[in-house]
Amino acid sequence: MPIAAVHHPGYTIDLPASHPFPMAKFRVLRDQLGTWGDAITWNRPSRATRAQLERVHTPAYLDALIGGHLDRAAQRRSGFPWSQALVERVRLETGGTVLTARLALEQGLALNAAGGTHHAHADSASGYCLLNDLAVTARTLLATGEVRRLLIIDLDVHQGDGTARLLADEPAAMTFSMHVARNFPARKAHSDWDVPLASGLDDTAYLETLADVLPRLIDQCAPDLVIYDAGVDVHQADRLGHCGLSDAGLYERDRRVIEAVRSQGIPLAGVIGGGYDRDLDALCRRHAQLFRAALHLQRRPNDT
Numbered sequence: 001m002p003i004a005a006v007h008h009p010g011y012t013i014d015l016p017a018s019h020p021f022p023m024a025k026f027r028v029l030r031d032q033l034g035t036w037g038d039a040i041t042w043n044r045p046s047r048a049t050r051a052q053l054e055r056v057h058t059p060a061y062l063d064a065l066i067g068g069h070l071d072r073a074a075q076r077r078s079g080f081p082w083s084q085a086l087v088e089r090v091r092l093e094t095g096g097t098v099l100t101a102r103l104a105l106e107q108g109l110a111l112n113a114a115g116g117t118h119h120a121h122a123d124s125a126s127g128y129c130l131l132n133d134l135a136v137t138a139r140t141l142l143a144t145g146e147v148r149r150l151l152i153i154d155l156d157v158h159q160g161d162g163t164a165r166l167l168a169d170e171p172a173a174m175t176f177s178m179h180v181a182r183n184f185p186a187r188k189a190h191s192d193w194d195v196p197l198a199s200g201l202d203d204t205a206y207l208e209t210l211a212d213v214l215p216r217l218i219d220q221c222a223p224d225l226v227i228y229d230a231g232v233d234v235h236q237a238d239r240l241g242h243c244g245l246s247d248a249g250l251y252e253r254d255r256r257v258i259e260a261v262r263s264q265g266i267p268l269a270g271v272i273g274g275g276y277d278r279d280l281d282a283l284c285r286r287h288a289q290l291f292r293a294a295l296h297l298q299r300r301p302n303d304t
């Protein structure tokens with residue numbers, strides 16, 4: 001069975017060549033995955049609606065963002081110069097995660113080849129995140145009754161501070177973040193469950209910690225859906241990570257999460273999260289491991 005994946009050409013926009021964010025990674029990842037042929041079924045999202053966004057973001061912030069009135073300080077916090085294409089990009093990416101969650105509910109597993117903008121707050125952007133796709137998706141699916149309870153497993157190397165704050169008063173959405181403690185954001189939020197890590201953990205120490213919490217987390221929450229942020233900035237070569245995972249460790253992390261969730265019959269919607277290597281091919285090969293792990297587990301029942 002092919003993997004359901006979500007992508008839109010609008011995920012990548014033009015930025016100045018000197019800009020530190022690896023914007024082309026969404027296009028390069030799509031190109032890499034395009035060589036897998038019919039192993040992946042591609043779906044194109046529409047932009048998140050204003051009503052969906054207002055479930056987590058303030059009308060004043062959305063007016064400023066969509067209308068192009070973010071002041072210079074707000075643009076600096078976002079990490080990007082404002083443009084109409086940027087607004088379109090983040091709305092498509094957020095719509096992409098909503099679509100991914102719906103495909104996961106239908107098919108068991110789906111992956112957005114973008115997403116994981118977990119630093120965005122109700123009224124402000126932060127750390128390359130303008131809209132919080134995870135919180136918008138959670139609130140949308142709960143509001144429509146598509147799920148009664150969901151769990152966000154955030155393994156990006158940075159804490160999911162925006163998601164934690166946006167869903168703090170929502171008992172039907174459980175937030176879990178495992179992240180390097182001495183890293184952005186300086187001021188942490190309280191997820192429902194946080195696991196702060198020491199800097200520079202290797203594969204063994206990281207995977208042991210994950211193995212210890214993962215089954216308890218899933219048991220405790222008993223969700224109808226897991227949204228998994230598979231940020232690859234835990235990789236030892238990442239510019240912003242301060243963590244020590246190898247390619248093999250990263251693959252094993254994704255495999256274990258997908259297996260732990262799917263073996264319970266729980267749908268999983270994955271997003272690729274952060275990753276900041278200047279070598280785009282290497283970076284996208286790391287993001288592609290999420291798709292490889294998913295494909296391996298989808299095929300396994302027929303392997304024997």
Ligand SMILES: [Zn+2]
Nearest residue numbers: 156157158274
């Ligand atoms: Zn990150």
